[in-house]
Structure formats: C-alpha cells, structure tokens
Amino acid sequence: MELDDVDWKLLDLLQRDGRMTFTELAKRVSLSAPATTERVRRLEQAGVVTGYAAVVDPQRLGLPIEAIVRVRVRSLDTPRFRERVVTMAQVRDADHVTGDDCWLLRVVCRSMVELEGFVEQAQRYGDTTTSLVFSSHVRNRPITREVVDGIVYR
Incomplete structure (x- = not known):
C-alpha cells in the first residue's frame, strides 16, 4: 500500500494517541472529518492499523517485578512450551527468535517468589537466562516513514 504524507501523519498521531477523535485528527492533518475517517x-482495511489498545502500568496494578526471560527450548518441547508457558498470565510479550535462545519473554510478577516459580516452569522445557528490568527507555515507539524508507541514521 502506498502511503502519502497525510497517511503518515495520521499513523503518527494514532500511534501516539489511539483515542484521538476523528474531528481532532482532521484538524491536525488539515482535512475534513469524513475524509479523515x-x-x-482504509488504513484499517489494508491491515496497516491492526487495532487500538490502552497502555496499562503494571506497577500500579501490583506487579512491580518485570523481567526478560530468555529460554533455549529443546525442539521437541516447543509445542508444550507454547501451550504451557507462553500462555501464562505473567507473559506480556513472547517472541520466537533466532540465535542461542529460542524465546524472548517479557514477564511481570507480584514478587520475586512468583518470578522464581515462573522461571521454574520455563526451565522444564530448556535453559533460561533471566534479567530484571530496571527501567524502560523506549516502549512502543511509533513506526515512522523514516524507518520504512530506510532513513534511520542522522
């Protein structure tokens, strides 16, 4: 799908605030509300925009522990790992990746005891390496035209 400057502006605005009204979007891109809608x-139907979501702070919900758990799953155990570990409520993100580790999981927990239990479950399927997250400096950065066009260095 070919995107023009207005499409890119809309994508930028929606990625930053998915609750922005069509009226406000229209003002920001200098179009009428119906044209903006x-x-x-069109972006939704083309699959460029796949959904809208609220961003929730896990700490405010009593989940102060965040960790990255890397798992080297034995190949025969992959289906069971997907079924039993990836589906656990603590898992916020699960990426099947290349390299030494097979899976990269971002998890949130109420306590270190809960994290320990989670890691023990994951270890049933392979070796793990766990890193606690001190802070996150970039999360869900909007995808921009510069990235798509390959203009990433300044």
Whole structure:
C-alpha cells in the first residue's frame, strides 16, 4: 500500500494517541472529518492499523517485578512450551527468535517468589537466562516513514 504524507501523519498521531477523535485528527492533518475517517478506515482495511489498545502500568496494578526471560527450548518441547508457558498470565510479550535462545519473554510478577516459580516452569522445557528490568527507555515507539524508507541514521 502506498502511503502519502497525510497517511503518515495520521499513523503518527494514532500511534501516539489511539483515542484521538476523528474531528481532532482532521484538524491536525488539515482535512475534513469524513475524509479523515475514510483514510483511517482504509488504513484499517489494508491491515496497516491492526487495532487500538490502552497502555496499562503494571506497577500500579501490583506487579512491580518485570523481567526478560530468555529460554533455549529443546525442539521437541516447543509445542508444550507454547501451550504451557507462553500462555501464562505473567507473559506480556513472547517472541520466537533466532540465535542461542529460542524465546524472548517479557514477564511481570507480584514478587520475586512468583518470578522464581515462573522461571521454574520455563526451565522444564530448556535453559533460561533471566534479567530484571530496571527501567524502560523506549516502549512502543511509533513506526515512522523514516524507518520504512530506510532513513534511520542522522
């Protein structure tokens, strides 16, 4: 799908605030509300915009421990790992990756005891390496035209 400057501006605005009204979007891109609505619907139908979500702070919900758990799953155990570990409620993100580790999991827990239990479950399927997250400096950075066009160095 070919995107023009207005499409990119809409994507930028929606990635930063998915609850922005069509009226506000229209003002920001200098189009009418119906034209803006049509463009956003076109982006949705093309699969460029796949959904809208609230960003929730796990700490405010009593989940102060965040960790990255890397797992080297034995190949025969992959289906069971997907079924039993990836589906656990503590898992916020699960990426099947190349390299020494097979899986990269971002998990949140109420306590170190809970994290220990989670890691023990994951270790049933292979070796793990766990890193506690001190802070996150970039999360869900919007995808921009510069990245898509390959203009990433300044």
